[in-house]
Amino acid sequence: MKDEQLPLTFCNPSAFAFDSETVIALLADMHIRKAIERGDFDNLPGSGKPLDLSDADDPDWWVKSFMKREGLVFLPPSIQLRKDDAALDDQLDQLSNEKAVRHEIAQFNERVMHARHQLPSGPPLITMPRDTEATVTAWADRKAARSKEARTQARGEAKSEKRSRQGFFRGLGRRRPRHRTGM
Template sequence: MDRFESLAERRIREAMERGEFDDLPLAGQPLDFSDADDPQWWIKRWMKREHIDTAALAPIVVQLRREADGFPGSLGRFTREDDVREYLTDYNHRVRQDRVESRFSRESRIIAPVVDVEAMVARWRELQ
């Protein structure tokens, strides 16, 4: 043993001697450095590997606008009118809450639309 060998190096060497690194997934395959110039490559790979929805990282107002863009089609998952009404009322509550919280921001404001619950319920009925 080299007397300058660090503890970490020694443990790696010993693990290799025990065969603990044999048969690892992707062993023998080339490393992928295609995104090495991106400073956030590691987080992007981690999010992809863990199936993390990047839409959830967008500002709340952007998420709300995307949600509204999906109406009435996205309401098709509901089978009861009361559930649609409750969902849309909750959506409007979240929009109003975002507007209140954004009053204290100095950024230029994007706002999400409030929906007419009854008109949207009527459109939902047409899709049924």
């Protein structure tokens, strides 16, 4: 079959109808493939680096640039609540009294319950409301541990400061013997 010629009726070029856009796209593709084979696109400046595409054709360019400039990130409620749950203990540790802690836990639980009553948008919501009493107890335990550690550290610093002052003043009271060299 290699040496045989195919009849013209098998591959008649006029049997296909192409519009002008398709012909232009096929010609462009053919020229690009030949250029790649020749190596015309090898070692171009900026090769392997991300493209900085303009937002000129994007209708939401202003909102996207504002969010990027201000560092805003809008996540689906399920993801945002996961992040908030992970950061809640650190946030509670910044508060000084139990009333403020209870208020913060109530706000978090309200957001979780509100998200549970909404139609899901994004990944499933797996965050559960916090048990207020258990969270307050854990907060109080962490607070007590921090204050105990701070007292222990303050005592240690006071002792070391006292020792250094005593050592300084002890050295002042001593007289050094004078050595005379005999000549």
